[in-house]
Amino acid sequence: MNAAIQNPLGGVTRAATDTDIEALLGRCALRDAKALKELYGLVSSQLFGVLLRLLRSRALAEEALQDVIVRVWQRAGQFEAYRGRGMAWMMSIARNRAIDLLRTQRQTVSIDDSDAFEIADESGRDELEMSATDKMKTALGQCLGGLSQQQRECITLAYVNGYSHDEIARSVGSPLGTVKSWVRRGLVSLKKCLES
Amino acid sequence: MKYTDRQLLDRLAAQYVVGTLRGRARSRFERICVGNEYAMAAVKRWEDRFVGMLAQVKPVQPPQQVWSAIEQRLGLADTASQGFVAKLFGFIGTRAGAGVFAALAVVTIAVGMLVQQSLRLEPVAVIAQEARGELWRVQASRNAKALVVEATASVTVDATHSYELWALPSSGAAPVSLGLLPTRGSAKLTLTEAQRLALSGSAKVAVSLEPVGGSPTGAPTGPVLHVADVTKSS
Numbered sequence: 001m002n003a004a005i006q007n008p009l010g011g012v013t014r015a016a017t018d019t020d021i022e023a024l025l026g027r028c029a030l031r032d033a034k035a036l037k038e039l040y041g042l043v044s045s046q047l048f049g050v051l052l053r054l055l056r057s058r059a060l061a062e063e064a065l066q067d068v069i070v071r072v073w074q075r076a077g078q079f080e081a082y083r084g085r086g087m088a089w090m091m092s093i094a095r096n097r098a099i100d101l102l103r104t105q106r107q108t109v110s111i112d113d114s115d116a117f118e119i120a121d122e123s124g125r126d127e128l129e130m131s132a133t134d135k136m137k138t139a140l141g142q143c144l145g146g147l148s149q150q151q152r153e154c155i156t157l158a159y160v161n162g163y164s165h166d167e168i169a170r171s172v173g174s175p176l177g178t179v180k181s182w183v184r185r186g187l188v189s190l191k192k193c194l195e196s
Numbered sequence: 197m198k199y200t201d202r203q204l205l206d207r208l209a210a211q212y213v214v215g216t217l218r219g220r221a222r223s224r225f226e227r228i229c230v231g232n233e234y235a236m237a238a239v240k241r242w243e244d245r246f247v248g249m250l251a252q253v254k255p256v257q258p259p260q261q262v263w264s265a266i267e268q269r270l271g272l273a274d275t276a277s278q279g280f281v282a283k284l285f286g287f288i289g290t291r292a293g294a295g296v297f298a299a300l301a302v303v304t305i306a307v308g309m310l311v312q313q314s315l316r317l318e319p320v321a322v323i324a325q326e327a328r329g330e331l332w333r334v335q336a337s338r339n340a341k342a343l344v345v346e347a348t349a350s351v352t353v354d355a356t357h358s359y360e361l362w363a364l365p366s367s368g369a370a371p372v373s374l375g376l377l378p379t380r381g382s383a384k385l386t387l388t389e390a391q392r393l394a395l396s397g398s399a400k401v402a403v404s405l406e407p408v409g410g411s412p413t414g415a416p417t418g419p420v421l422h423v424a425d426v427t428k429s430s
Binding site: 069 | 215244245246248249252254255257259263270362364368369416418419421
């Protein structure tokens with residue numbers, strides 16, 4: 001089952017499936033350190049890519065990745081939390097850690113004059129392009145395609161780039177109240193579409 | 197705000213997952229989730245809906261020092277590359293090791309013969325689950341050559357799976373199988389020298405769900421159902 005998983009430090013050789021991830025998490029719960037290393041080899045690049053995008057700083061993303069893997073090891077015994085959804089579970093740990101770090105960082109750094117912000121903005125545009133091309137492939141893609149362009153852009157900036165309402169407003173150049181309602185209504189429409 | 201309102205909880209869960217619920221509101225919602233199954237399930241649903249979007253973010257290989265730092269923080273640096281059993285056999289392979297091992301074997305056999313006459317059992321672990329109470333009582337013969345496992349009526353019989361018992365060495369080495377657990381009545385699991393050593397070096401045991409007949413790989417392959425403390429005998 002794990003034959004295709006190669007040297008953990010040699011990079012991702014294929015897409016990680018939830019079944020692989022769940023089996024490795026189960027072994028982590030048994031304090032099998034080799035399983036953690038295999039798991040790291042399988043998912044660290046994806047997690048690191050997402051953390052970089054959210055945190056816009058290599059140093060912070062490296063720190064966050066450490067925290068995430070330590071937490072995964074500590075919580076591997078919570079089988080109910082990740083059964084059938086290993087990647088979603090790890091990504092949620094990663095996103096929550098990043099949002100926590102963003103909060104503490106904002107208290108010390110002013111984001112208005114951050115160069116990193118502009119860089120992230122640019123890569124955010126690529127993302128929107130990509131999600132548009134992905135539109136037909138998945139239910140989520142299709143439902144996102146059904147939102148207004150503003151709703152889709154706001155939700156993507158929030159989820160993929162980790163922008164707060166304020167940051168989205170600044171990025172798209174619209175008033176805060178308008179942005180909040182785009183996000184809110186977009187989520188309501190998404191839910192309706194995904195449940196239909 | 198009334199947190200019993202499911203629609204409200206669902207809206208909060210969506211904003212939480214998408215990341216626009218921030219600051220104190222975020223912390224408050226996290227606290228609500230702890231005791232609220234509906235809120236927790238709503239968060240999971242939104243996480244599962246959105247996670248596909250992250251597959252489009254370009255993966256980036258983290259620098260090697262991140263893994264080294266993780267190993268250090270978790271104290272895994274030595275155990276990850278060499279398992280406990282491998283180390284043991286490495287030791288036995290040396291001439292001094294072989295001598296010690298032979299002497300040990302003689303001593304344990306002698307002690308074993310003495311104790312076997314009384315055949316007293318000592319508690320090893322009780323595997324239980326909060327909702328269902330005790331599931332298995334694991335005891336060892338005084339010489340630790342065998343485990344006697346008794347299944348309680350709370351064990352669910354599953355014709356397509358076996359329950360496998362594992363020793364979890366405190367050294368962090370890979371789990372060592374101790375055998376299959378009975379679903380009814382009791383069973384005797386005879387231990388090999390390696391299993392006995394693994395158990396004596398373990399503070400915990402675990403039960404995993406495996407295909408009928410046990411793990412085909414020698415390592416746990418199915419979900420881990422229970423972890424229990426090993427009772428320290430005096």
